[in-house]
């Protein structure tokens with residue numbers, strides 16, 4: 001009775017720990033390959049285009065609407081203390097430190113982790129990964145490293161663009177609807193924004209990019225057989241990347257908060 | 260060239276290989292036959308290091324596989340069952356894959372010329388070179404995959420069910436190509452198949468695998484005269500015999 005109950009708790013716990021261990025080993029191998037040749041420059045450039053450039057519209061639109069909504073909310077809250085002048089500053093800080101990287105990261109997770117997992121999973125199921133090995137090409141180097149590198153480098157850039165667009169979203173609402181003077185809105189934003197506000201968001205972006213590509217590659221490479229296996233891998237990659245981003249966001253915020 | 264002894268592999272409780280011994284000499288073409296699910300693909304994947312065996316020894320060119328695998332793979336080509344062409348690359352870049360990166364890297368124009376030559380060898384014209392795999396029919400994909408397998412004139416080639424899913428005429432074409440290529444390149448080959456026409460076209464020697472064990476092996480000429488019940492049942496496709504039809 002008690003034994004069965006313990007087993008019911010223990011088995012999933014072991015499964016989760018086992019999966020985390022396998023993921024950690026995979027991550028360690030991927031990172032160790034980052035530094036050792038050969039490097040596949042053409043693949044890397046292709047992934048920068050796929051992951052970075054083609055995610056711009058999604059991240060830009062997310063930031064625009066988020067910045068606009070944020071300005072409205074902060075206006076509503078701050079007007080209770082007659083402190084409406086903080087709207088530009090708080091909107092900007094909220095955007096660059098938290099919502100820009102997190103929402104941008106989640107959107108990229110949905111777009112990129114899924115497509116990486118589906119692509120690599122399909123390659124696994126159709127023996128293309130085995131074929132790479134028979135062609136003396138390490139799948140870790142050829143598939144995983146370019147994707148992880150591209151996502152880790154391009155997400156901070158996406159976050160930076162999202163920051164600017166998000167602040168512009170707040171500015172549009174601030175000047176168009178809330179009666180702020182355009183020049184003083186921008187001046188308020190600029191004067192009170194500190195370097196580390198932006199910097200911490202960019203560091204978060206890099207971490208989130210790494211997580212997104214890692215989850216996509218890991219679940220793709222370990223995909224089960226058949227279309228069903230690939231479907232499951234895709235779903236798991238998006239869920240794991242999203243949870244990973246939110247957890248990492250909390251941890252990084254704690255670290256930055258303490259610093 | 261390839262020597263295997265006592266090779267075993269289980270997946271969970273399921274024993275797939277139970278002590279397989281085989282050897283392939285230089286320039287020899289071995290065909291492994293057996294029903295579906297008897298572990299033929301697992302056997303090849305153990306040799307390639309894609310699956311780690313539970314027990315047994317694999318020698319490649321006389322040395323343990325783990326130590327020599329990289330050198331072995333450098334002179335190796337494989338035709339996968341589904342072709343396994345890379346969807347994201349045009350056909351010529353699939354064929355010239357090794358020539359475009361890594362230690363065998365050559366100028367792009369030269370790599371393309373080699374790809375076109377190999378495509379011609381398998382009967383595909385230059386107009387297919389810039390198409391993507393999804394734009395080719397099944398038989399053409401198989402041929403392109405064959406061109407990729409022989410692109411760098413390998414010393415060892417594996418063929419995994421080369422004719423499965425092809426119409427009989429295309430199957431005949433692929434069989435002829437394999438025989439011709441193996442002979443003219445002097446390569447050693449292991450072919451997995453359950454197509455008896457392929458066996459007769461390709462094999463120097465035949466090995467029958469059943470329930471993870473080698474049940475019979477011998478020269479192709481001995482195959483029709485042996486009294487081995489497994490072989491008799493297999494080549495005549497009889498439902499009754501030692502190989503249970505229920506799978």
Ligand SMILES: Nc1ncnc2c1ncn2[C@@H]1O[C@H](COP(=O)(O)OP(=O)(O)O)[C@@H](O)[C@H]1O
Pocket residue numbers: 270275293294295296297298299300301302
């Ligand atoms: N990676 C794997 N994980 C679990 N089972 C496997 C794996 N690869 C093959 N098998 C099982 O091993 C058995 C033999 O497979 P295979 O070698 O593909 O047969 P075939 O003789 O048709 O080529 C099958 O029952 C298959 O389910």
